[in-house]
Amino acid sequence: MNQRSKLTVDFAGLGIPPGNYALPAPGTYDGYDRLEQHFTGDLQLSGLAPADVEFLRDHFAEQVTEHREQAMDYFTVKVPRRFAATTPDGRATAWARDFAADRHAVKSLLLSGPTGTGKTYYAWSVLRAVAETGTQLRWQMHTAADLYAGLRPRDGEDSQTAFERIANAHLLVLDDLGASKWTEWVEEITYRLINHRYEECLPSIFTSNLPPAELRDALGGRVASRLTEMCDRIVLKGDDRRKGGAK
Template sequence: MNTENNIYGKALSIIEARRQKAMTDATLRTEKIEREIPQIAELNTQLAQTSCEIAKLIVSHNGNFEEGLEKIKQTNLEGQRLLTDLLVQNGYEADYFEPKFTCTVCSDTGFVNGEKCSCLTKLIEKLTVEKLNSNSQINLCSFDTFDLSYYDNAQNPQWRDTMTKIRDYCIRYAENFSINSANIFMLGNPGLGKTHLSLSIAKTVLEKGYTVAYDSIINYLNAINREHYGRSDGDTLSTLLEVDLLVLDDLGSEPENSFYVSTIYNIINTRLNRGLPTIISSNISREEIQSRYNDRIVSRLFTMYDCLRFSGTDVRQLKRINGQKNT
């Protein structure tokens, strides 16, 4: 079974488990109330006899079948009304016995009129993204561990001010994130904190319940390339086009070829058209970006993204000098 089928099967199992839990909880609630209020137990027993009474009516060949069926129906409705009244009188909701499904649209079946419910589609996307993120460092960084002291420099006092503003911008972005949030293009030399801050945003947004895909652009492009030419299963490209927030690290690290360039343009342009936010970071200069990529990519990056230009000295080198662990 391939990866896509594994994820689909896992999603169905999760939804079925939700349904079974809702049904079990409803049964337990019913049993509890029946013990507390014997009259409700009696009414439930009477209502449960409805199908038996209908079956008896059918086999009796009574000429007044329609009349008998209507009588059973009215008796059943009256029993339901009495049951609801008893529940409300005793401080319970009228639908207390009904299963509380996670998805009220499909009642936790995963399907509506033979088509996949949106809850199943979203769960498949969530599981796919989790698999994509399984090897990322998304839980290793936070805004709290972003140390501005590394940007103190007597010759360049503006570094700390610049990086404070960038950090604060990223914090506000993460805290106020929605699927309508802006796109971000992080530019600067290696080791200035682009990965740290983009990971911190990704972690915060994930904790809010959004779907987030984070990895280096070369890893994603390699996966898409393998899938495109049938060397592996999965549909990484579709996931990247649909996820709530996409974070592409290290633009410019990928080999230069037409397939990668067209794929990068497809991802950037499609997400812009869908209004979905993307964060891209790069260690190469604006001039290198302009010489490496076509005008369609360059114009979108510099006109439709908020550009954050990082300043400072390579923090990774400073940490190594101080004997600290890099993140």
């Protein structure tokens, strides 16, 4: 198995999106020797017979479909009813593709804007776009308030394990940062979380009602300066959509 993990496939050449796919099993194709030469890097796609390339493309395309179904199932199970029909815009879709291609290279996002401008909606739309890429990378979405409630030390419970599970998520969405009562403990746990993701180049999506000028005062300099460096900011404007009629 170890040896197989060193094998490579020219997915771009096949038109297959980046992902973690199983190779065809030996003996499932007549020209398997040639395919193997491609996997070991000795033969480029252009050196294969057209039928070989077609076989490979079909083989991986099937897994693309499976992966997409799994990723959409994961999204569908987790998304709250209110945000189930979110549609990603071009920017959300592009971000999701970059994330799926190289999760350590993509910048985090900070969605800001007053209450009701669609920050949570936008965050879920990015998660839908992530699911649509079919990536096997997994995300977690927490409101900051729930996260703090879940991580509060309790007798006999190891909150460090829970902390690490969240801190190491492939993609972490933290909704309503700065909206909870800010205590020393909240500041410390927020700092540890954000600093860990900053140091490990793990992408996050934060949402906050706080205007940029108030970030530092509200979250503390250590948190605010990391957020500023690691995030692209998306500002949501407009009226409170909740006042328009829909509850």
